[in-house]
Amino acid sequence: MADTLNNITCPACGCEMTKIFLPDKGINIDICANGCGGIFFDNQEIQEFSSPDSDISEIKEVLSNKNFTPVDESKTRICPACNTPMAKTRALGIQIDTCYKCGAIFLDNGEFEQVKSKFKKRQKVQPVELNASGDINIQEFYREAQEEKFIEEAGYNKLSQIFPGRRGLGLLFWLLR
Numbered sequence: 745m746a747d748t749l750n751n752i753t754c755p756a757c758g759c760e761m762t763k764i765f766l767p768d769k770g771i772n773i774d775i776c777a778n779g780c781g782g783i784f785f786d787n788q789e790i791q792e793f794s795s796p797d798s799d800i801s802e803i804k805e806v807l808s809n810k811n812f813t814p815v816d817e818s819k820t821r822i823c824p825a826c827n828t829p830m831a832k833t834r835a836l837g838i839q840i841d842t843c844y845k846c847g848a849i850f851l852d853n854g855e856f857e858q859v860k861s862k863f864k865k866r867q868k869v870q871p872v873e874l875n876a877s878g879d880i881n882i883q884e885f886y887r888e889a890q891e892e893k894f895i896e897e898a899g900y901n902k903l904s905q906i907f908p909g910r911r912g913l914g915l916l917f918w919l920l921r
Contacts, residue, residue, distance in 0.1 A: 749772070751763065752774055752784065752824035752825065753824055754776040754779050754780060754782055754784070754824070755782075755784070755821035755822055755823065755824055755830065755841065755850050756776065756779075756780045756782045756815040756817075756819075756821060756841075756850065756852060757776060757779040757780040757782070757813055757815050758779070759776055759778055759779030759780070759813075760778070761774040761775060761776050761777075761784060761824070762774070762775050762776075762777040762778070762806060764802055764803065764806055766792075766802060768799065769792045771786075771789050771792060772786075773785065773789065773803060774786075774824075775803065775806050775807065776812075776853075777806050777807070777810070779812065779813050780812050780813045780814070780815045780852065780853055781807055781810065781812035781852075781853030781854070782815075782850055782851060782852050782853055783803065783850070783851050783855075783856050784824060784825075784848065784849075784850050785848060785849045785850075785851070786825060786846070786847075786848050787825075787846055787847035787848060788847060790849055790859070793860060796860075798860070800856075800860065803856070807853075812853050815852065817839060817852060820832075821841045821850060823843035823845065823846060823848050823850075824848075825843065825846050825848050826843060826845050826846040826848075828843055828844075828845040828846070830842060830843045830848075830850060831843075831844055835859075836858065836859050836862045837858065837862070838851075838855050838858055838859065840855070840859075
């Protein structure tokens, strides 16, 4: 779902939310600046802040030096983007309101800082050179893989019909190793 461009009401307290445009991210963040201090992220917007060094100074500025209305966090909230009840999920040690229909997330006052502090920088994945020494005989590998697949598909019962007696099965497994 795209960024909501219309003014929306806070799912926690019902006040009109303030839109803050973040030009470096190219998105609008909805903040309940005159009510409970919650922040609403449209589908996947929160990922824009997953880097530990992401600049959130504009969000902090809107929330600074204000007294926010306490809210009942146990109440079911309705997503202001798609009008669907939001689910309460536990993640990163806090309860987050998530809309499974449009992917929006609502964080109560103070939760964004908690989430942000727990984002971890991803390590770069090093490319792995496969079979650099050429030590695998590919034809032998495929033959063994096909034999294993035959054993899995045929099953023990069919094999016992083909090779009756325990001695026959032992011989078969000895041949296949």
